[in-house]
Amino acid sequence: MSAIARGAKNALRNPGRAMAVVVILGLSLALALSMAVARQAVDERIASAKGNVDSVLASLGNTLLVRPAGAGGFGGGGGIQVGRGGDAQQATLDQGNLTALSGLAHVASVTEALTVQVPTAQTSLKSAVNFTGRGGGGRGGGGGGTFTLPITAIGANDLAGLSNLGTGSFTVASGSAPGLMGSASEALVGQELATKNGLIVGSTFTLYGATVSVSGIAETSTANRFSANSLVLPLATLQGLANRTGEVSTAIVRVDSVANMATTQAAVASALGSSADVINLQEQASQSNAVANADSTLASLANVSGIALTSLIGALVASAVIVLLTMYMVVRERRREIGVLKALGSSNGKVVAQYTTEAVVLTGLSLVLGFALAVLFGNTVTHALVASNASGAGGGGGPGGGVFGGGGGLFGVSTQNINASLDPALVLLGLGVAFIVAILGSAVPAFAVAKVRPSEVLRGE
Amino acid sequence: MLDAIALRKEFKSASGTVVAVADATLKLEPGAFVAIVGKSGSGKSTLLSLLGSLETPTSGRVVADGRELANLGTAELTRYRARHVGFVFQGYQLIPNLTALENVTLAMEFGGLPRRERKKQATMLLEWVGLEADQRQRRPGRLSGGQQQRVAIARALANKPKVILADEPTGNLDSATGQLIIDLLRRLAKHYGITVVVVTHDTKLAAQADRGYEMRDGRLAPPSAVPARVKP
Numbered sequence: 001m002s003a004i005a006r007g008a009k010n011a012l013r014n015p016g017r018a019m020a021v022v023v024i025l026g027l028s029l030a031l032a033l034s035m036a037v038a039r040q041a042v043d044e045r046i047a048s049a050k051g052n053v054d055s056v057l058a059s060l061g062n063t064l065l066v067r068p069a070g071a072g073g074f075g076g077g078g079g080i081q082v083g084r085g086g087d088a089q090q091a092t093l094d095q096g097n098l099t100a101l102s103g104l105a106h107v108a109s110v111t112e113a114l115t116v117q118v119p120t121a122q123t124s125l126k127s128a129v130n131f132t133g134r135g136g137g138g139r140g141g142g143g144g145g146t147f148t149l150p151i152t153a154i155g156a157n158d159l160a161g162l163s164n165l166g167t168g169s170f171t172v173a174s175g176s177a178p179g180l181m182g183s184a185s186e187a188l189v190g191q192e193l194a195t196k197n198g199l200i201v202g203s204t205f206t207l208y209g210a211t212v213s214v215s216g217i218a219e220t221s222t223a224n225r226f227s228a229n230s231l232v233l234p235l236a237t238l239q240g241l242a243n244r245t246g247e248v249s250t251a252i253v254r255v256d257s258v259a260n261m262a263t264t265q266a267a268v269a270s271a272l273g274s275s276a277d278v279i280n281l282q283e284q285a286s287q288s289n290a291v292a293n294a295d296s297t298l299a300s301l302a303n304v305s306g307i308a309l310t311s312l313i314g315a316l317v318a319s320a321v322i323v324l325l326t327m328y329m330v331v332r333e334r335r336r337e338i339g340v341l342k343a344l345g346s347s348n349g350k351v352v353a354q355y356t357t358e359a360v361v362l363t364g365l366s367l368v369l370g371f372a373l374a375v376l377f378g379n380t381v382t383h384a385l386v387a388s389n390a391s392g393a394g395g396g397g398g399p400g401g402g403v404f405g406g407g408g409g410l411f412g413v414s415t416q417n418i419n420a421s422l423d424p425a426l427v428l429l430g431l432g433v434a435f436i437v438a439i440l441g442s443a444v445p446a447f448a449v450a451k452v453r454p455s456e457v458l459r460g461e
Numbered sequence: 462m463l464d465a466i467a468l469r470k471e472f473k474s475a476s477g478t479v480v481a482v483a484d485a486t487l488k489l490e491p492g493a494f495v496a497i498v499g500k501s502g503s504g505k506s507t508l509l510s511l512l513g514s515l516e517t518p519t520s521g522r523v524v525a526d527g528r529e530l531a532n533l534g535t536a537e538l539t540r541y542r543a544r545h546v547g548f549v550f551q552g553y554q555l556i557p558n559l560t561a562l563e564n565v566t567l568a569m570e571f572g573g574l575p576r577r578e579r580k581k582q583a584t585m586l587l588e589w590v591g592l593e594a595d596q597r598q599r600r601p602g603r604l605s606g607g608q609q610q611r612v613a614i615a616r617a618l619a620n621k622p623k624v625i626l627a628d629e630p631t632g633n634l635d636s637a638t639g640q641l642i643i644d645l646l647r648r649l650a651k652h653y654g655i656t657v658v659v660v661t662h663d664t665k666l667a668a669q670a671d672r673g674y675e676m677r678d679g680r681l682a683p684p685s686a687v688p689a690r691v692k693p
């Protein structure tokens with residue numbers, strides 16, 4: 001039997017105590033693992049949310065939004081008729097006035113769009129989005145019942161400009177976009193809507209009594225479910241079908257550089273007179289409550305991450321102390337035995353190896369328990385930690401969440417569904433750390449073994 | 462051949478210096494069966510510790526087969542303990558969670574005996590000291606004092622040492638069993654040429670040795686001074 005085998009055997013020499021140590025150390029390691037997992041999950045969420053906010057703000061950098069004067073607030077889905085039930089006709093811009101804009105200095109492009117909520121009776125398509133009683137708040141907010149989001153038809157003369165409409169961006173996944181400058185009866189259909197209705201490229205459906213064919217399927221930004229439930233047609237086509245000729249609900253003016261925003265905004269405003277409001281999107285967004293909410297949620301998530309780190313370190317220190325104390329106790333008890341081994345001609349190294357193995361085996365068993373507990377309860381711990389320390393800015397997007405709407409719009413930082421998982425890297429890290437803890441704990445036997453004088457412990461009874 | 466020359470061992474403590482062994486000189490030739498008697502605290506165990514290199518003397522020398530222990534390095538001393546001397550401790554001192562057989566193979570591991578030979582040799586030794594087959598597989602807790610002491614002697618013999626240092630080997634045994642153990646030790650000296658040093662309180666047992674010494678306050682009285690000295 002080697003020193004290693006003796007150490008392993010000794011780990012279970014006193015089964016009652018071994019079990020107690022494994023349970024306590026296992027709990028401590030489980031706490032450490034859960035905290036590592038929670039921190040990782042929260043940090044990932046922070047990074048992705050920050051990236052999201054930053055990239056949205058950046059994309060708005062040189063964009064002016066033109067909308068009819070006095071149209072409802074932007075947040076909550078007023079301005080561009082998104083996210084509001086019914087089919088209330090809103091004031092629109094006169095398309096004739098907009099033509100002049102492309103001639104202004106520093107204007108790079110003008111995207112015109114007409115957004116229409118298609119009444120259920122006017123189309124063969126079924127809406128892909130149903131909400132079941134989950135409001136913008138935390139878990140269990142909002143009442144029961146379902147709400148079907150009407151399909152949004154967007155008539156546009158340019159696909160790229162649409163990302164600023166609050167309908168999210170459209171990326172052609174299959175087929176192609178219809179010729180938006182023309183007036184063909186073709187549409188680019190959002191993925192979810194297409195799936196819901198079994199549409200593929202070449203399928204047809206009816207819209208306002210006309211037959212429209214699917215020219216392409218679009219992948220839409222997941223942050224925005226409105227785009228997933230929309231379809232894009234050439235502006236002229238939709239104007240004709242919906243009987244809204246000459247009407248535009250929004251225009252997006254891209255300015256050649258951020259430096260020219262102020263002068264161009266003034267020029268556009270004076271060209272359109274009092275009939276339209278001209279808004280600097282980035283300015284508006286960065287002043288919005290949504291961004292402030294996102295910032296405060298990010299700050300509280302950062303706080304959670306800090307708490308997790310502190311607890312992680314605390315749990316590791318506690319684990320090391322548990323191993324240390326256990327080994328201290330064990331070595332004290334077996335001083336005489338250590339003396340015998342040394343008197344029989346064992347090197348210090350061999351005795352230390354034996355006791356280190358004992359510590360490693362105890363820690364290993366505890367780690368198995370710790371992993372099991374972390375897998376079972378890691379998510380619960382993460383959720384509890386986030387729920388008790390982060391003020392959520394809302395769930396995953398309720399009805400009425402406009403572009404900057406608090407509830408899961410582009411800036412919504414969700415504290416929901418932060419899911420912790422034990423990935424292989426963390427498992428390895430856990431193993432490594434536990435091994436270090438065990439070795440640290442073995443410093444006690446190493447020290448004690450060197451100190452034991454066989455003649456002293458063997459003198460008499 | 463084990464020589465102790467003018468050995469002295471002092472222990473310093475807060476309450477002062479204790480001279481455990483003072484100027485002990487002892488010549489132990491192969492096959493010698495030597496007894497040391499003396500009152501409690503007279504320094505008998507300390508002397509054995511010095512001979513077995515478990516302690517280093519304050520002054521004086523221990524010379525084993527021409528090599529002075531003070532000149533040996535840590536690894537050589539470890540080797541000396543494992544192979545040159547065999548200890549029989551006061552109170553057996555077997556490892557409680559190992560079987561009798563494992564207690565013996567354990568010592569063989571430290572002596573560097575190849576793994577595959579250990580079990581066979583240990584079995585032979587345990588047979589020689591008179592342990593039955595089923596007793597060899599028992600843990601010390603399930604053996605009698607006499608049986609445990611036999612295991613301890615087998616363990617001391619594990620690496621064919623030149624010297625056996627036995628501290629009160631009969632201390633916890635009844636006189637009949639004690640006599641059996643002493644017979645065993647004497648056979649080692651007579652038939653195998655091993656030097657056997659036995660520390661005992663029992664003057665009747667000491668009388669069976671080739672030579673008897675008495676320790677008084679760390680001093681080793683010459684053999685002639687022991688009254689009940691009997692040649693075998």
Ligand SMILES: Nc1ncnc2c1ncn2[C@@H]1O[C@H](COP(=O)(O)OP(=O)(O)OP(=O)(O)O)[C@@H](O)[C@H]1O
Pocket residue numbers: 456459460472473474479480481499500501502503504505506507508
């Ligand atoms: N490590 C030590 N530190 C301090 N004093 C010691 C130490 N070892 C032994 N002594 C002292 O040295 C003296 C001799 O001790 P030793 O154990 O050698 O006696 P002994 O003859 O074996 O006694 P016993 O018959 O009771 O076993 C005693 O006074 C003891 O207190």
Ligand SMILES: [Mg+2]
Pocket residue numbers: 459460505506507551628
């Ligand atoms: Mg003694």
